[in-house]
Amino acid sequence: MSKRVLVVEDDMVLLFFIKKMVDGLGHNVVATARSAEDAIANAKQSDPDIILMDIRLLGQMDGIEATSEIHKFSKARVIYISGNSDPRYFERAKQTNMHAFLVKPVSTEMIREAIDRLN
């Protein structure tokens, strides 16, 4: 079943590739964002089922803080995609009721597996 996906990634090229992978899996990318502030605003506006969230973002807030804010008004499931699996980040991410934590570089299969586990 097609899901509504919000992709949050600071790197424009990676954002493009992740969007393509999600599209390729047959899901609908309803919005994208490169900063935490945009992610919160877009999550409010587009009400996604799934958020693919990078941890390092443009601006002061990071992806984990953005997720905490989003969870105040949204029930979207969060899959972190990060270049850093440092235990400190991982522990913080775990506290935001995350669904999965993927380490870059991600493949279509990794995203597919993580989304499939939601069902």
Added chain:
Amino acid sequence: MLSRLYSTITRSGVSAALDESLSDKIITRNRLAFFCAFFSSLYLLYFISNRLVLPSVGISISIILFVLSIIYNRRHKIGFSALIILIATNYSVLSTSLIFGFGSGFHLYLLTSPLIIYVLFDFKRSVYNIMAIMSYCLTFIVVFFADKNYHYHVYDLSSSQSEFFYIVNFIFAIVILIVLFLYFMFNNRSVNSLLVRKNQALLAQQSVLRTEIEQRSKAEERLSGLLKEKEILLSEVHHRVKNNLAVISGLVEYQTLTAKEGEQMMALLEHKNRIKSIALLHEKINLEAGEAKIKMDACINELLRYIALTLNFKTNGITVNTKMDRFDLGMEKALALSLLINELFSGAGRASAKKIKDCVIDLEIKIEGNKAVLRYNDNYHWLFWEENSQNSFSNGLVEVLSGQLNDEGFTIDAENSVFKIEFSIL
């Protein structure tokens, strides 16, 4: 001339190498011995002029003892010198009192004994002080009872002679008492001024130390700032490397969306896995340990999970059994090992592409001392199964990467499809 002689005698035993307080102690004792010898000499002159042989001998022994104490001070044996002065003062009072009787007033010199003890011994050494006081008390008791109870004395002095001695001894005793008292007053002032000087020197040192501490703390702050900057820079560079690898991987991934199934697709997937092999090392590297080391067991397990996902091991019925000891490697060897394992497992993808079913792969890495032994085994003989295997891209990579791990390369058991390599983990 006399003042130089006095100075030479009183400063006998004092040198620049000595501690200031010890020098003061020696000078004080020399002065005491000198004055005692001087007063004794006046008596000696009087006894000689009156042809009193026994008192002359007795007082001469006292003078010798006082001079002896100065000699010992010169040799820095100040404890022994103090003991000699104690004996000499007791002996002088005892001998003269026993010769001339209690009425002669020689015992009046015992009035000076507290100040003499103060000169000779430290207040902290209470045992010495008590023993010295007791010695003077004993002398007084002996002198008193010898004359009063046993009427013992060598010379019977007439009442006028007795009165003369009593007055002279009384005056001399008082003079010595005053001199010693004044000396202590002066000495206390000089000790105070010495303390003030030392205090000032300490304050100056304290100020120098405070400045030094401030400078050090500023330097430390600067260094810690620089270190933090470098850490941030390193972390940023590291993040950039990982992001760039993710971009390259994304590029390959994107190309797979338009690639045809078959060899072209397989080549792209293998490249993606190679990029992941490198990216994982950057992910797992421990930069905090000072020396960049990578936990290889965790890294390889994650790589195998990724390869299994990319090459659809589950769907294609490929089973992987791993057995690995824990070990760390530096970046260079870790890179070679990670890529080597990727190449070995890529064969499984090619096997599945050729519709070979029920593949089983065993990977074992055992640590034996400073050496790791890698053993790869599969049941589809990929190393020799491929056509022109010697010239294949993957086999060429296996050779190069093995050579990087161990100059002697690897061994192959063709019959059982076993690949084996040993390499140092140092």
